Amino acid sequence: MYYTFCGRTSPSGGAFMLKLIISGFFMLFLYSEYVLDEKSFLYQVLQLSYDVKIIEHTMAEARAAEIVKSGAMYKPTIDMSGSVNKSLNDTNNLANHNTESDIKTLSVKFSKVFQTKTILSFNGVVAMSETESMTYKTKSISNTNTIGGMNLVFPDYKTTNYLEKKTSFEPKLTVSLVQPLLKEGLFLMPGRAMIRLNKNFRKISRHTGMAALESYAMNVLMQYHSFVINMKIFEINRKSCEDMEVLDQKNEKKFSIGVINEIDRKFSAASLLKEKLSIIESEKNLRNDLEKLCTALKTNFLLEDVNNTILVSDVFSPGQPDYRADEIISALTNTSRELAIARLTVENNELSLRMIKNSIMPKLDLTASFTMKGFTNTDNSSDRTGSINRMFREADDYYDFYAGFEFSMPFLTPTERASKIEKQMALQKAEGEMKSKIDQLQVDTGNLLRDIAYLHKAMESYREISSHYDRMLDLARRDYDNGKISAKDLDDYMRMARGAQISLAVHDMRYRLSVLQLEYKRGNLLSLYGIDTGSNL
Numbered sequence: 408m409y410y411t412f413c414g415r416t417s418p419s420g421g422a423f424m425l426k427l428i429i430s431g432f433f434m435l436f437l438y439s440e441y442v443l444d445e446k447s448f449l450y451q452v453l454q455l456s457y458d459v460k461i462i463e464h465t466m467a468e469a470r471a472a473e474i475v476k477s478g479a480m481y482k483p484t485i486d487m488s489g490s491v492n493k494s495l496n497d498t499n500n501l502a503n504h505n506t507e508s509d510i511k512t513l514s515v516k517f518s519k520v521f522q523t524k525t526i527l528s529f530n531g532v533v534a535m536s537e538t539e540s541m542t543y544k545t546k547s548i549s550n551t552n553t554i555g556g557m558n559l560v561f562p563d564y565k566t567t568n569y570l571e572k573k574t575s576f577e578p579k580l581t582v583s584l585v586q587p588l589l590k591e592g593l594f595l596m597p598g599r600a601m602i603r604l605n606k607n608f609r610k611i612s613r614h615t616g617m618a619a620l621e622s623y624a625m626n627v628l629m630q631y632h633s634f635v636i637n638m639k640i641f642e643i644n645r646k647s648c649e650d651m652e653v654l655d656q657k658n659e660k661k662f663s664i665g666v667i668n669e670i671d672r673k674f675s676a677a678s679l680l681k682e683k684l685s686i687i688e689s690e691k692n693l694r695n696d697l698e699k700l701c702t703a704l705k706t707n708f709l710l711e712d713v714n715n716t717i718l719v720s721d722v723f724s725p726g727q728p729d730y731r732a733d734e735i736i737s738a739l740t741n742t743s744r745e746l747a748i749a750r751l752t753v754e755n756n757e758l759s760l761r762m763i764k765n766s767i768m769p770k771l772d773l774t775a776s777f778t779m780k781g782f783t784n785t786d787n788s789s790d791r792t793g794s795i796n797r798m799f800r801e802a803d804d805y806y807d808f809y810a811g812f813e814f815s816m817p818f819l820t821p822t823e824r825a826s827k828i829e830k831q832m833a834l835q836k837a838e839g840e841m842k843s844k845i846d847q848l849q850v851d852t853g854n855l856l857r858d859i860a861y862l863h864k865a866m867e868s869y870r871e872i873s874s875h876y877d878r879m880l881d882l883a884r885r886d887y888d889n890g891k892i893s894a895k896d897l898d899d900y901m902r903m904a905r906g907a908q909i910s911l912a913v914h915d916m917r918y919r920l921s922v923l924q925l926e927y928k929r930g931n932l933l934s935l936y937g938i939d940t941g942s943n944l
Contacts, residue, residue, distance in 0.1 A: 425740045445631055445723070445935050452627045452703045453938070459623065462616045469612030472605075476691040481602075483519040510536045526585040532578045535734035566877045583776040589769050604758045614751070618744045627703060628923055632723075634696040640909055641689040647905045648682040654901075655679045658894055662871040671894040678898050725922045725935060732856045735929070736849055742930045743848060749841035763830050767823045770815040778807040848928065856927045862918035869911040 453459050492510045510730045511534070518528035590881045658675040740746055817823075883900040886892045 445628070447622060448700070448704075449627055449936055451618075453624065455705045456703070457530065459620060462619050462623075465864065466613050466616040469609050469616075471610070481520055483517065486516045486518075487514070488516075489513045500756045508536060510534065524587045526583075528583050530581045531582070532579045532581075534575075534579075536575050577780065579778060579780045581776055581778040583612070584774070587770070588773055589771040600758050600762055603656045604755055604762075607755045607758075611748055611751045611755075614744045614748045615932075617933075618748075621744075621930070623941075624932055624936075624938075625927050630696065630699050630703065631922060632916055632919050632923075634693070634700060636912050637689065637692045637696055639912040639915075641686075641693050643905055643908045643912065644682070644685045644689045647901060648679075648686050650901060651675075651679045651682045653807070654894070654897065657888075666890070667894065674898070675894050678894075714903055723919055723922075725919075725926065728858060729784060730856055730925070732853065735856065735925075737850055739848055740845065740853060743928060744930045745844055745928075746841070746848065747930075749837070749844050753834065753837045753841055756830060756837045760827070760830040760834055763823060763827045766826070767817060767820045769817070771882055773810075774813060775806070775810040780807070852925065852928060855921055855928070858921045859918065859925065862914055862921060865914045866911060866918060869907060869914055873904070873907040873911055876907045880904045 449804070457906060490510075490512045491511075493508070512532065513534075514530065514532045516528060516530045518526065640717055655675050655678075658672055662672040880900045880903075883892060883897050887894070889899040923932065926935050
């Protein structure tokens with residue numbers, strides 16, 4: 408049992424057919440078609456690839472981290488807390504006083520941190536305490552008894568218990584404000600810098616993820632077009648082998664009747680063996696490419712089911728674009744993901760340096776608080792309501808106000824100063840790397856544009872060369888049939904014709920890959936195939 412690859416060109420000339428047939432002694436197959444065009448192949452692989460899923464998860468994690476670090480840190484917060492305490496002061500009647508207290512407290516705090524590092528908070532507290540006091544009072548009573556004619560006085564003590572209950576209800580509302588003026592003040596806006604820093608990290612992660620996704624797509628397209636070109640080469644070798652078989656049969660007849668000598672006969676047989684060897688090599692390359700495609704598609708359908716015809720589109724999506732070098736190079740700074748990452752890295756280093764400088768400045772904070780209180784000593788619910796009303800309306804005794812400044816000056820900050828030097832060096836390094844990337848990208852883009860222009864002209868030239876060699880081969884076959892040239896001469900013409908066709912196929916593949924590589928560097932590879940690369944990825 409062996410593998411045989413058979414190919415043919417469709418009437419439109421726009422597709423190639425590859426039939427994978429396993430032949431035995433006698434087998435009859437009903438063939439089904441498996442369509443494999445460039446765009447749908449890329450779509451399927453991107454949907455099935457585990458690597459793509461990892462990239463998507465990485466970008467999603469970066470987005471979530473940015474939301475947590477940037478957005479959530481300035482969202483208002485509400486905290487609620489409560490406590491129940493019980494205390495007992497037992498004097499064992501020595502101090503004539505025992506006290507038992509129950510204190511219940513409920514606190515609700517609302518706070519908001521602004522980008523200016525202003526902290527505004529509202530804290531409402533309701534406290535209710537119940538106190539039971541037991542007071543012991545002892546009274547001395549003299550009892551007189553006459554014993555033996557003598558009046559004896561015996562002291563007697565009588566203890567009286569006094570129980571006192573006291574319930575208090577105290578609501579309190581405090582509004583406080585903390586405003587940094589120097590270190591994290593109004594004009595430095597460190598909060599906004601932190602938000603910008605986190606957003607840039609998210610953008611870097613997204614550009615890195617999209618670059619990895621485009622790199623993966625580039626490899627997928629290289630596999631696809633390698634398969635297409637190797638199928639063309641296989642078709643060329645197969646046709647050449649068929650022509651050599653026909654020639655070998657003619658030489659066998661000519662040798663049998665003595666028209667050609669044994670040297671030409673042996674040369675023809677050796678040439679046929681070489682052609683068959685080239686078929687085996689082409690089949691191996693094609694089989695390797697086919698296995699790569701099946702691995703990318705996460706299926707063995709193309710390999711296991713022998714009743715398949717693989718329809719591969721030869722249409723190249725970018726076609727033959729007309730590139731203008733000056734426009735492309737000038738636009739690269741806006742479209743290249745590599746440069747976008749470099750710019751964001753420079754900006755982040757600038758923000759980090761600014762934040763380090765800010766951390767070693769003197770600290771001056773304005774603090775203020777305003778407290779409104781109410782109080783009642785009764786357990787009556789109406790008095791509780793009255794205490795709340797007094798908190799908002801009554802005399803100055805129910806208000807507390809505080810305002811002041813807090814100042815601190817750092818003198819020895821070796822860690823921060825070392826971090827400042829480190830950030831300065833990192834900023835200079837990032838700026839140098841960005842300039843280097845711009846220069847290198849311009850050089851690489853210029854080389855790709857020149858390669859594309861050369862390969863485009865080379866393909867046109869090889870088409871003409873191939874046409875000339877095909878015509879020369881037709882004339883050589885006629886001359887060989889008329890005995891004007893030898894079998895070796897005819898073999899040379901056949902090899903030249905086949906070499907021109909293979910060179911055209913190879914230059915075609917190089918042209919395709921150069922165009923795709925240019926679009927990859929421009930950051931347009933996925934959008935070229937209609938794949939959305941919006942900012943929500």
